[in-house]
Amino acid sequence: MPLTHFTPAGEAHMVDVGGKAVSRRCAVAEGWIRMEAATLALIESGGHAKGDVLGIARVAGIMGAKRTADLVPLCHPLSLTRAEIDLAIRAEDGSVYCRATVETTGQTGVEMEALCAVQVSLLTIYDMCKAVDRGMTISNVRLLEKAGGASGHWIRDPSLT
16 A cells, blocks of 8 residues: 555655545554653652643643644644543553543544644653653553544554554
């Protein structure tokens, strides 16, 4: 299958979705940020001087989903109908897990918006905690599922890492 963001001459362009049917589109993405146990404890206790780290990261992720077209040059600006960010502290591996679910009714999917939401949420956690832990690592940001459109429903094979 050819790359859709290039013309036959190899020039970048925004894909024309005008002829596509309007349908409900949904995408789910996930990712982690790993950190020192003391940093995780600070987030969990709510003792961070900058405030509610996870609450702010949740709002930032929603904003990131809404602004994806401003950040990724060939993305279409979309009117989102849902952007939900779930964050969970995972003390067993010293991480915060992020899962974003994004939906719209339109002519193109929301995979990029879900992925952007996860990245912005995790970057916000990094930004808020970098003064105490510069060694945090964002990892495994990936699409889990997408539904809608001509390509139908796709779910990540659990054996893929």
